[in-house]
Amino acid sequence: DAGVIQSPRHEVTEMGQEVTLRCKPISGHDYLFWYRQTMMRGLELLIYFNNNVPIDDSGMPEDRFSAKMPNASFSTLKIQPSEPRDSAVYFCASSLDSISYEQYFGPGTRLTVT
């Protein structure tokens, strides 16, 4: 089975532009997590979904960030407008169900905002 798929793998954009990151979880997984990794703050949760429903978005930095999961096989993280401080690696992870302990990470999207 394919792992978690993220696209694009690298994104370079100018400040003020809209950025959309995409994630396809492992088929059959009920949980989807978006994490962000920066040098200053390390790895931190942005938002997570259970059965396509957002459960906790307290990690979303501000209104410029939004995330959706329209169906079980697709999620997007959108930044509008982007700022240089949004430069980071964004990871998507999925997990099977409420009792599974392992979260499977995608390869990440490296975002650079100039």
Next chain:
Amino acid sequence: AQKITQTQPGMFVQEKEAVTLDCTYDTSDQSYGLFWYKQPSSGEMIFLIYQGSYDEQNATEGRYSLNFQKARKSANLVISASQLGDSAMYFCAMRDVLSGNTPLVFGKGTRLSVIA
């Protein structure tokens, strides 16, 4: 709230030697899980090992073992017989395991360098 502390920003180890990466945690949860992930220079996050707070035995996975000391709130990772391919960032993480599948809280990581 949960907190993970990794006090070693960087570690060096000779090839074929064992190395211990430190991790301490703080939580008010009664049931929790402790995890170690490896992040090589290519950037992906690789799950290594899991320890449940009520597991009496320390977890082992091949060359990886987790030295769990609940009273001291520590969950150190031991890598035996280090290999050059073990050079990477290592992250300790935890989460509550009673409230469904909750997000991981990560430490800042330890960069391990294996020397030939």
